[in-house]
Amino acid sequence: xxxxxxxxxxxxxxxxxxxxxxxxxxxxxxxxxxxxxxxxxxxxxxxxxxxxxxxxxxxxxxxxxxxxxxxxxxxxxxxxxxxxxxxxxxxxxxxxxxxxxxxxxxxxxxxxxxxxxxxxxxxxxxxxxxxxxxxxxxxxxxxxxxxxxxxxxxxxxxxxxxxxxxxxxxxxxxxxxxxxxxxxxxxxxxxxxxxxxxxxxxxxxxxxxxxxxxxxxxxxxxxxxxxxxxxxxxxxxxxxxxxxxxxxxxxxxxxxxxxxxxxxxxxxxxxxxxxxxxxxxxxxxxxxxxxxxxxxxxxxxxxxxxxxxxxxxxxxxxxxxxxxxxxxxxxxxxxxxxxxxxxxxxxxxxxxxxxxxxxxxxxxxxxxxxxxxxxxxxxxxxxxxxxxxxxxxxxxxxxxxxxxxxxxxxxxxxxxxxxxxxxxxxxxxxxxxxxxxxxxxxxxxxxxxxxxxxxxxxxxxxxxxxxxxxxxxxxxxxxxxxxxxxxxxxxxxxxxxxxxxxxxxxxxxxxxxxxxxxxxxxxxxxxxxxxxxxxxxxxxxxxxxxxxxxxxxxxxxxxxxxxxxxxxxxxxxxxxxxxxxxxxxxxxxxxxxxxxxxxxxxxxxxxxxxxxxxxxxxxxxxxxxxxxxxxxxxxxxxxxxxxxxxxxxxxxxxxxxxxxx
Numbered sequence: 299x300x301x302x303x304x305x306x307x308x309x310x311x312x313x314x315x316x317x318x319x320x321x322x323x324x325x326x327x328x329x330x331x332x333x334x335x336x337x338x339x340x341x342x343x344x345x346x347x348x349x350x351x352x353x354x355x356x357x358x359x360x361x362x363x364x365x366x367x368x369x370x371x372x373x374x375x376x377x378x379x380x381x382x383x384x385x386x387x388x389x390x391x392x393x394x395x396x397x398x399x400x401x402x403x404x405x406x407x408x409x410x411x412x413x414x415x416x417x418x419x420x421x422x423x424x425x426x427x428x429x430x431x432x433x434x435x436x437x438x439x440x441x442x443x444x445x446x447x448x449x450x451x452x453x454x455x456x457x458x459x460x461x462x463x464x465x466x467x468x469x470x471x472x473x474x475x476x477x478x479x480x481x482x483x484x485x486x487x488x489x490x491x492x493x494x495x496x497x498x499x500x501x502x503x504x505x506x507x508x509x510x511x512x513x514x515x516x517x518x519x520x521x522x523x524x525x526x527x528x529x530x531x532x533x534x535x536x537x538x539x540x541x542x543x544x545x546x547x548x549x550x551x552x553x554x555x556x557x558x559x560x561x562x563x564x565x566x567x568x569x570x571x572x573x574x575x576x577x578x579x580x581x582x583x584x585x586x587x588x589x590x591x592x593x594x595x596x597x598x599x600x601x602x603x604x605x606x607x608x609x610x611x612x613x614x615x616x617x618x619x620x621x622x623x624x625x626x627x628x629x630x631x632x633x634x635x636x637x638x639x640x641x642x643x644x645x646x647x648x649x650x651x652x653x654x655x656x657x658x659x660x661x662x663x664x665x666x667x668x669x670x671x672x673x674x675x676x677x678x679x680x681x682x683x684x685x686x687x688x689x690x691x692x693x694x695x696x697x698x699x700x701x702x703x704x705x706x707x708x709x710x711x712x713x714x715x716x717x718x719x720x721x722x723x724x725x726x727x728x729x730x731x732x733x734x735x736x737x738x739x740x741x742x743x744x745x746x747x748x749x750x751x752x753x754x755x756x757x758x759x760x761x762x763x764x765x766x767x768x769x770x771x772x773x774x775x776x777x778x779x780x781x782x783x784x785x786x787x788x789x790x791x792x793x794x795x796x797x798x799x800x801x802x803x804x805x806x807x808x809x810x811x812x813x814x815x816x817x818x819x820x821x822x823x824x825x826x827x828x829x830x831x832x833x834x835x836x837x838x839x840x841x842x843x844x845x846x847x848x849x850x851x852x853x854x855x856x857x858x859x860x861x862x863x864x865x866x867x868x869x870x871x872x873x874x875x876x877x878x879x880x881x882x883x884x885x886x887x888x889x890x891x892x893x894x895x896x897x898x899x900x901x902x903x904x905x906x907x908x909x910x911x912x913x914x915x916x917x918x919x920x921x922x923x924x925x926x927x928x929x930x931x932x933x934x935x936x937x938x939x940x941x942x943x944x945x946x947x948x949x950x951x952x953x954x955x956x957x958x959x
Contacts, residue, residue, distance in 0.1 A: 308430040309361050310443040312385065316343050319391035320369045320377055321384035330380075340388055341371040347379065361422045383424040393446050393471075410470050411435070411452040412445070450474065557885060572625040574688040576701040577768065578606045578649060585655035586632040587648035588641055603652065604634040611775060624680045626772075647682045653704040657729075668728050669693075669710040670703070708732070716750065788859060795851050802847055810836040 312318065321335035349364035367385045369377040386394070397407050416429035431448035432439045435455045442448035449470040457464050457475060466472040466479065578584055584606055587599035611626040630649050631642040650658070674687030689706035690697050693713040700706035707728040714726050715733060724730045724737055813836055 308441060308443050309382070309424055310387070311365070312343055312346070312367060312387065314343050314346060317388040318343055318367070318369060318385050319388050320367070320380050320386070322371065322375065322377055335384065338391070339371050339373070341369040341377070344368045344370045344376070361420065361425050364422065364424070381423060383428045387444070390444055390446055393449070409449060410468070412448045412470065553889070561881070568623065570699065571623050573765070574699055574701050575624045575646070575682060576651065577628065578609070578630065578651065580606050580608060582606050583652040584632065585650050585652055586630065586634075586641070586644055588634065599648065601655070602634045602636055604632040607631045607633045607640060611772070623678065624683050627680070645681065647686050651702055651704065654702055657703055657707070667707060668726070670706045670728065712750070791855055791859065795855055798851065802843070806840045806843060810840065
C-alpha cells in the first residue's frame with residue numbers, strides 16, 4: 299500500500315462548475331446505496347459536500363473524507379448528494395468508454411503501459427471500486443488520479459523515445475498526436491510518389507505483354523465457361539434438393555453436438571486449470587521464502603534452499619481471498635538445508651521448485667525465454683494465479699500449458715530438436731547444456747525419433763499415474779475436512795450460544811441494579827413500597843426476556859445445526875444436478891424462442907403480448923478497468939445503456955419490452 303502522503307493526492311477533487319458524467323436515480327429512490335443507478339448522464343457540479351472522515355477508524359484516512367456532489371443534469375433534473383465514486387469528469391468518462399464499441403476483446407481491453415489499482419481492503423468506496431492509475435514510464439511506476447493524465451504521460455514517453463518511428467498502435471490516444479503523424483507523412487510523400495511512378499512504368503510494360511496473351515486465351519475460355527455454366531446449373535439443382543432433405547437432420551445434429559461440446563469444454567477447462575498449479579510432494583527440493591520470527595509474511599522475505607517436510611491443503615469459501623478456479627490453497631512446511639531450521643505455514647506462492655528458481659534467478663529479470671511465456675490471471679482471486687501463474691510453450695505451432703518453467707523449457711527444446719535434428723544450433727535452445735551430446739562436434743549419434751517418442755510415452759504414463767494417486771488422496775482428505783468442519787461449526791455455535799446467554803444475564807443484572815438505585819433516589823419517602831414494586835417489575839422483565847431469548851436461541855441453534863448437516867449431505871449431490879437442470883432449461887428456452895421467432899417471421903404471425911421488465915445498472919465497467927456495451931452519449935433519461943451493470947443482472951433473449959428505471 300502506498301504511503302499516506304501519496305494516497306491523499308490520488309483522489310480527484312472535483313469543484314463547482316466542472317462538467318461531469320454522473321449516475322442518476324429516479325426521484326422516488328429513497329436510499330441509493332442499495333439501488334443500482336438507472337443511467338449515466340452529463341451535467342455540471344452545483345455543490346460539493348464532505349462526508350464523515352474515518353480518520354480515527356479503519357483505513358479511510360489514507361484517502362481523505364468521502365465527498366458528495368450535487369449535479370445539475372442537462373435535461374433539467376438535479377442529482378443531490380451523489381457519492382464521489384458515481385461522478386466522473388465528462389472528458390474522463392469519454393476516455394473510459396471510448397473502446398466499448400469494439401467488437402473484439404471488449405472484455406479484455408488493456409491500456410498500453412497503464413493499469414488500474416484498487417484497494418479492496420479499504421472502506422472508502424472510491425478506493426475500493428474506482429481506484430487510481432499507475433503508468434510504467436522508463437521502467438518506473440508513476441501514479442495518477444485521472445486515467446487521461448496517465449495515458450498522456452505514457453504516450454509522451456513513447457513519442458520522446460521513438461520520435462518519427464512512433465506508430466499509432468504504440469499510443470493510447472493517437473488523436474492527440476495528429477500533427478506528429480502529418481509531419482511524418484509529408485517526409486515520406488515524395489519518396490512514395492517516386493516509387494509509384496516506377497511501379498506504374500513497370501505495370502504498363504507488363505500490361506502490354508499480357509494483353510496479347512489474354513486476347514489469345516479469351517476465345518478458349520469463353521467456350522469452357524459455357525460448358526462449366528451448364529454443369530454448375532445441373533449441380534445446383536441437385537444440391538438444392540439434397541439440402542432441403544437434410545436440413546432438419548443437420549440442424550438437430552448440430553444442436554446436440556453444440557450442447558455436448560459446451561459441456562465437455564467447461565469440464566475440461568475446469569480440470570485443466572486445476573492441473574496448472576504445481577504441487578510439491580514431501581522430500582522434494584525447493585527454494586522457499588524465510589522470515590525471521592519477529593516479522594510477518596507480508597514483509598520482504600529471504601530465499602533459501604530446502605526440502606518439503608509436510609503440507610496442508612486449505613479449503614475455504616469461493617468468495618474468500620486466495621481461492622479461485624485453480625484448486626485448493628496449499629501451505630508448506632519447509633526444512634532449510636543450509637542450517638536445518640524449519641518454517642511452517644508458507645503460502646504456495648512463496649515456494650518454487652529448485653530448477654525453476656535457479657532458472658529464474660540465473661537470468662536477467664526481463665529475460666525472454668524462446669517459445670515460452672509466463673501467463674498470470676489478474677482477475678483471479680487465487681494469489682498464485684494472479685502473481686506467479688503458469689507457463690505456455692509453443693510446441694509444433696500449438697500452445698501447451700505447464701505448471702513449471704523447467705518442464706515448459708524442456709518440452710520446447712525437445713520439439714526444436716525433434717524438428718531440426720542434427721541442424722539444431724546452440725541459439726535455438728533455452729537450455730543447451732541439456733543437449734551437449736547433440737551440440738558437441740564429437741557427440742555420439744543422436745537418439746532416433748522412435749526412441750524419443752517411447753521415452754515421452756513412458757514419462758506421460760508415470761505422470762498420469764501420479765495424478766490419479768494425488769486426486770484419490772485429495773478426495774479422501776476433502777471428506778475428512780468436511781466432517782471436521784461440521785463438528786467445528788457445531789462446537790462454535792454452542793460456544794457462541796453460551797456466551798450470548800452470559801452476556802444477556804449480565805445486561806439484565808446491570809439494568810436491574812440501575813433501576814433499583816434510581817427508584818431509591820426518586821422515592822426515598824416511600825422506600826419499601828418502591829423497592830418492592832421495582833423488584834417485581836425487574837424480575838418479571840428478566841424472566842420474560844430470558845424465556846424469549848432462550849426460545850430464540852434454541853430455535854436458532856437447531857436451525858443452524860440442521861442446515862449445516864443438510865448442507866454437507868446435499869452440497870455435492872445437488873450441485874451437479876442443479877447445474878445440469880439450469881443449463882438444460884436455458885438451452886430449451888433459447889431453442890423455443892428461436893423456433894417461435896422463425897415461425898412468426900416466416901408466417902407473419904402477430905407478436906406475443908408484451909410485459910414490462912425492470913433492469914437496473916450501477917456503474918460503467920470501464921470505471922473498474924472493464925468494458926461494457928453501448929455507453930450513454932445522448933441527453934435524457936431514455937438513453938439508459940443496456941448491459942452496463944455490476945450488481946443487478948439483466949435478462950436477455952426475451953420477447954418482452956425492457957422498461958429501465
